[in-house]
Amino acid sequence: MSEKDQQCLKHVRLTDPRHDKTRIEQTKGGLLPDSYRWVLDNAHFQRWRDYPQHRLLWIKGDPGKGKTMLLCGIIDELDQGKIADVRHCNVAYFFCQATDSRINNAAAVLRGLMYLLIEQQPFVLSHVRKEYNRAGNNLFKDANTPTFHPFSTTMSSSLKKAQSPAPEAKSPKGKEKSPTPGPNSPAADESSEPIEAPLLAGAHWGQQEVDEDNDSTLGSDTESSTASISSSILHYRNVLGRTYHSDSVTDGEYWGPNDAKANELLDIVHAAMVMLFDGKLYTAPLNEKEIKNAIDIGTGTGLWVIDFADDHPNCNVIGTDISPIQPTWLPSNACFEINDATKEWTYQEDYFDFIHLRWLTGIIKDWNALYKEAYRCAKPGAWIEQLDCDAEWYCFDGTMPNDSAMAQWGQIWKEVGRKTGLEFNVVSSSTMETGLKNAGFTNITSEDYYVPVSPWSDDPKMKQLGLYTSVAMTHDVEGFLVYFMPNYLGWTPKEITNYAATIRREFREAKIHSNVRWRMVRAQKPLDA
Structure with a gap:
């Protein structure tokens, strides 16, 4: 010096x-x-x-x-x-x-x-x-x-x-049907599959001795809802102390809560996905000067819409959802609408330059109908982009025992999917690519990203993404469970609480090296359509 x-x-x-x-x-x-x-x-x-x-x-x-x-x-x-x-x-x-x-x-x-x-x-x-x-x-x-x-x-x-940026973690580009593990995972061949473990009954978790989990948020059906507004849209249902969208909005069965804890989880996932793509909100080759109308289907808390509208001040950006949980402060070129995307869309044909979807796993029963509506409302030459994941998790080094709560996570959702007809593994089933092709979209491309579910990775970026995922899940793992577990698997509140406490501990300990498999899929409506 x-x-x-x-x-x-x-x-x-x-x-x-x-x-x-x-x-x-x-x-x-x-x-x-x-x-x-x-x-x-x-x-x-x-x-x-x-x-x-x-x-x-x-x-x-x-x-x-x-x-x-x-x-x-x-x-x-x-x-x-x-x-x-x-x-x-x-x-x-x-x-x-x-x-x-x-x-x-x-x-x-x-x-x-x-x-x-x-x-x-x-x-x-x-x-x-x-x-x-x-x-x-x-x-x-x-x-x-x-x-x-x-x-x-x-x-x-x-x-x-x-600010010291973390070293860039390059996520590999995989074939549409044979993805390659990310840089944080050992090599795996094209037949890599998630852990296949027999599903344990809820009684297994009810018998477990677990530490008192003060973060558990299970309540009772008699607890009053915080949504006191008389509007039918805001007349939320209450299940075990968690609030859900109004039945007046959709006839479909959507299982995700719409209360504060669930919304905070959505915000965390948004931050993680933006980080995964190095600050980018999309990967489609959009013509920045010509894009005039864009829509985000299943927008959740609306952060993607707000960020995209800020970045594209000359584009009108719409976010749709079945719950009015979005902020009231937003850019002048953005708006939110209450719409059920599983029904016929209310927008005119050939209207949108860009259609964005993210994290709709286990939500859509008829994917073909959804993509057909997207095709109808997209302009010729417009792009559609979807980022989604499998509910089953991958482990490449044998650290995830079959009886661990993390291994059981995928089996739980596989059984729920079998009983409800919902698809919780849209990546491994190629649901997105098949549906887009059937609807008429072309130029379909995709990449896979294996993201740790806890901060176990040595790669700085993947470690941070694992921390994001872990915080999100420990914050509100019950939000995934309280609707389906009692109704379709017959679990008791104690069994749900014990399972949640067990998987929350596994997230925090980071001894199990499991990954969630995300896939980014893009497609284009033909110019001559």
């Missing part, structure tokens, strides 16, 4: 937040793990920690309730725990104190954060030096000085520079 760099760093450093943290802990008698470790299993904390769209964690409480020590514990977990290894993260923090004029203002906060950032990423100092060479020590004065804004801008720029 040059003499000028040392001088600049000296002026940045008003205080070392690490020393302040140590002082605070010693003053309060030391940091006790039991005083903060509970927060690590809190859904709000996990969402803030793991998902970039949730950037604010608000911790509030009366004086003396332990907020400061809780934050000290969180800092230790982020700085020293496995999350830092997974995310390659930089941890910067600052402790304000109203009675100390040195550390009770905005400039002090920025200087403390900047100092820790430079300590972890020394190259950031070069960006600070550019403004420091012009303003000198005045750059770091309080917010009332003219140079404070350049300093805050420098801070923002430095944060962007300090």
Whole structure:
């Protein structure tokens, strides 16, 4: 470090937040793990920690309730725990104190954060030096000085520079009927199949001794629904304490809850899929200048629609779903409509330039009818794209025992599919490719991606995707179970709870190296159609 760099760093450093943290802990008698470790299993904390769209964690409480020590514990977990290894993260923090004029203002906060950032990423100092060479020590004065804004801008720029992107994980392109495992999996031949394990009865799980699972959310049929609006669309059904779409919207049987926990899971999956494709919302070769109308079928919470509309301000973007769970704030070129995609679509022929579908596994009974409606409403030359997965999971190294909850997951959905007529393995059955071809679409291509269901992979990107999947599933695994298990498999609430607790533990331990198989399929309506 040059003499000028040392001088600049000296002026940045008003205080070392690490020393302040140590002082605070010693003053309060030391940091006790039991005083903060509970927060690590809190859904709000996990969402803030793991998902970039949730950037604010608000911790509030009366004086003396332990907020400061809780934050000290969180800092230790982020700085020293496995999350830092997974995310390659930089941890910067600052402790304000109203009675100390040195550390009770905005400039002090920025200087403390900047100092820790430079300590972890020394190259950031070069960006600070550019403004420091012009303003000198005045750059770091309080917010009332003219140079404070350049300093805050420098801070923002430095944060962007300090983000260390994970090494690119190339997902292989597979044949439509013979996919290749991803880079996180050992080699497997073209006949690779998910684990075939005999289905265990619900009584097996009811007899298990499991730890009390405080995250379990099973309720009773008598619990009141939070949806009190009298509108028929918003008159949700209640099953074991979970709310579901209104029967007035669709005659079909959709099994997914539409309450807060289920919606948060959908948001997590959206973040994971965007990460899988390196920030891209689609892979179809769209003509960006000519696309005028797009639709997202089964939009869920609508994040894809909002993101796509932001990226394509000249395109009208529609998101359809059977539950009005989408946000009311959205771009002016986007809208949400309550529609059942399994019925005849209400849109005119040759209307859409792009049709997007994602994660409809186990939802559609008549895929051919769905694709025929998509074909009718697509313009000649328009693209349709679908990203979906199998409910059965793949393991290539023998770490998934047949009696594990993860191995049983696929068998459960295979049996549910047999009894309901729903397809839960749309990838291995080539349901998407067959249906698109039968509808008249051409130029059908696909790629497969094997994504870990827990953070066991050595590949940084796949490890992060595994963490996303694990957090999503541990957050609301019951949401997949409470509708079908009692009605079709005869499971009791205790059996469901015990199974959920067991698979949640397997997700967190990450000892089983299982993967979910996603497939991206694209097709085009012929220009002369």
